[in-house]
Amino acid sequence: VSQSRYWHVLKAGPDVTVMMGDSNVEHYSPRIVHLNESAVTNTVYWGARGGCLPIPHVFQDADQLCPEIRSATLKLVQKNDIKKVVVGACWSCYFNQVDHPGNRSNYYFSDGHQKIGINTVTGRGLALAELERLLLSLKVNEDIYLLLASPLSQKANPRLFLDKKRTGQALPVITDNYVIHLTDPELVLRKDLLEIAERVGVKVIDPVNHLCSDNACNGVVNDGQFIYKDESHLRPFFVKERATYIDAAILKM
Numbered sequence: 238v239s240q241s242r243y244w245h246v247l248k249a250g251p252d253v254t255v256m257m258g259d260s261n262v263e264h265y266s267p268r269i270v271h272l273n274e275s276a277v278t279n280t281v282y283w284g285a286r287g288g289c290l291p292i293p294h295v296f297q298d299a300d301q302l303c304p305e306i307r308s309a310t311l312k313l314v315q316k317n318d319i320k321k322v323v324v325g326a327c328w329s330c331y332f333n334q335v336d337h338p339g340n341r342s343n344y345y346f347s348d349g350h351q352k353i354g355i356n357t358v359t360g361r362g363l364a365l366a367e368l369e370r371l372l373l374s375l376k377v378n379e380d381i382y383l384l385l386a387s388p389l390s391q392k393a394n395p396r397l398f399l400d401k402k403r404t405g406q407a408l409p410v411i412t413d414n415y416v417i418h419l420t421d422p423e424l425v426l427r428k429d430l431l432e433i434a435e436r437v438g439v440k441v442i443d444p445v446n447h448l449c450s451d452n453a454c455n456g457v458v459n460d461g462q463f464i465y466k467d468e469s470h471l472r473p474f475f476v477k478e479r480a481t482y483i484d485a486a487i488l489k490m
Contacts, residue, residue, distance in 0.1 A: 242305075243284060243305065243306050243309040243310065244282045244283060244284055244306075244309075244310070244313075245263075245266075245282070245283040245285075246280065246281070246282050246283075247269060247270065247273055247278075247280065247281040248280050249273050249277075249278045249279060249280045249281070249489075250277060250278060250279055250280060250489050251280070252279045252280070252320040252321075252489055252490065253279055253280045253281075253282065253317065253318075253319050253320060253321075254279040254280070254281050254282070254319075254320065254321040254322070254323065254486055254487055255281075255282045255284060255310060255313060255314050255319050255321070255322045255323070256281060256282065256283045256284065256285055256323045256325070257284050257285065257291040257307070257310050257311075257322065257323065257324045257325070258285050258289065258290075258291040258323075258324060258325040258326045258384065259285060259286065259287055259288055259289045259290060259291070259325075259326045259327060259330075260285070260286075260287040260288070260327070260470065261325055261326055261327040261384075261386055261387070261469065261470065262283065262285040262291075262323065262325045262326070262384065263283060263285045263286075263287070264470045264471060264473075264476060265476055265480060265483050266283070266476075267473040267474075267476045267477040268476045268477050268480045268481075268483055268484075268487075269281055269483070269487050271477045272484060272487055272488065276488060277488065277489045278487050278488055278489060279320060279321065279487060279488070279489055281487060282310070282313065284306055284307070284309065284310025284313065285306075286300075286302065286303055286306050288300055288303070289302075289303035289306060289307065290303075290326055290331050290344060291307060291324050291325070291326055291368075291371070292364050292367050292368045292371065293307065293311075293367055293370075293371060294346055294347055294348060294363075294364075294367050295331075295344060295345070295346050295347075295355060295364050295367065296344070296345060296347055297343055297344045297345075298343065299343070314375060314378065319378050320378065320379050320380065320490065321378070321379065321380040321381075321382065321486050321487075322375050322378050322380070322381050322382070323382045323384050323442070323486050324368075324371065324372065324375070324381070324382070324383055324384065325382075325383070325384025325385070325386070325442070326384075326386065327386045327387075327389065327469045328385065328386050328426055328430060329386060329389045329422065329423050329426055330386075330389065330469060331344050331355060331356075332355060332356065332361055332364075332422075332426055333356075333389075333420075333422040333423065333426060344356075345360060346360045346363045346364045346367070348363075365429055365430075365433065368433060369433045369436065369437060372433065372434070372437045372439050373437050375439075376437065376438070376439070380440060380486070381437075381439040381440065382439065382440045382441070382442050382485075382486050383430065383433070383434045383439050383440070383441050383442070384442045384483075385427065385430060385431075385441065385442065385443045385444065385445065386444070386469065387444045387445070387448060387465075387469065387470075387471055388417050388418075388419050388423070388444075388445060388448065388449065388454040389420075389423060389468060389469050390417040390418070390420075390456075390468060394465060394467050394468040416453045416454055416455060416456055417454045417456050418452050418453060418454065419445070419449070419452050419454065424452075427445070440485075442482055442483060442485075442486065443482070444471075444480075444482060446482070447479075447480075447481075447482050448464075458475065458479075462474075462475075464479075
């Protein structure tokens with residue numbers, strides 16, 4: 238995997254997949270590299286960065302590079318024959334900040350005249366409308382995917398378990414039935430995103446369909462191995478072995 242100012246690139250076949258978004262897009266790299274070693278894949282460009290929400294006109298003042306990456310990636314897609322584009326993020330991390338320990342309440346929508354936090358009703362509506370316009374603009378390419386996030390929960394974070402162990406607190410029982418649940422705000426946001434995908438006519442990659450059943454989502458596998466490395470990112474071993482739902486966006490047509 239090579240790296241430039243704006244992208245990580247995995248060279249493979251002549252067709253190209255572009256991955257846009259934040260670290261929830263980046264964390265699928267173990268699966269993509271694994272596929273590249275064992276199958277015929279597209280060349281993959283990651284126009285992604287931690288905390289970089291892939292929605293035009295949404296900003297966070299502390300990160301000046303994100304808008305550059307977003308703009309450069311869109312130009313890459315618009316000026317080249319890109320076969321597949323994946324747009325993804327830990328959506329709830331930005332729109333449902335009360336559920337996220339990082340509390341990313343400093344993200345805002347700006348049209349040049351006003352700044353409105355995307356955790357407000359108005360800002361959320363403007364940002365989601367901008368996401369819909371982005372997906373519509375990308376539809377000139379052959380396959381567009383909206384990548385939804387894995388369930389978000391502090392309970393999934395193994396650091397919490399280790400902190401309790403270190404401080405002598407009662408530990409949760411870790412079994413294959415150790416589950417997490419989607420919160421009501423997550424479910425509302427998922428509905429909004431799925432409706433956008435349906436209106437625009439893009440494909441959806443949904444980890445929840447693979448990790449959850451009836452809103453009960455796996456937190457561990459294989460006799461107690463945590464599948465998360467924190468509250469929102471899957472561990473590399475699990476991504477490499479189990480995140481098959483990303484394959485269609487990467488494998489050569």
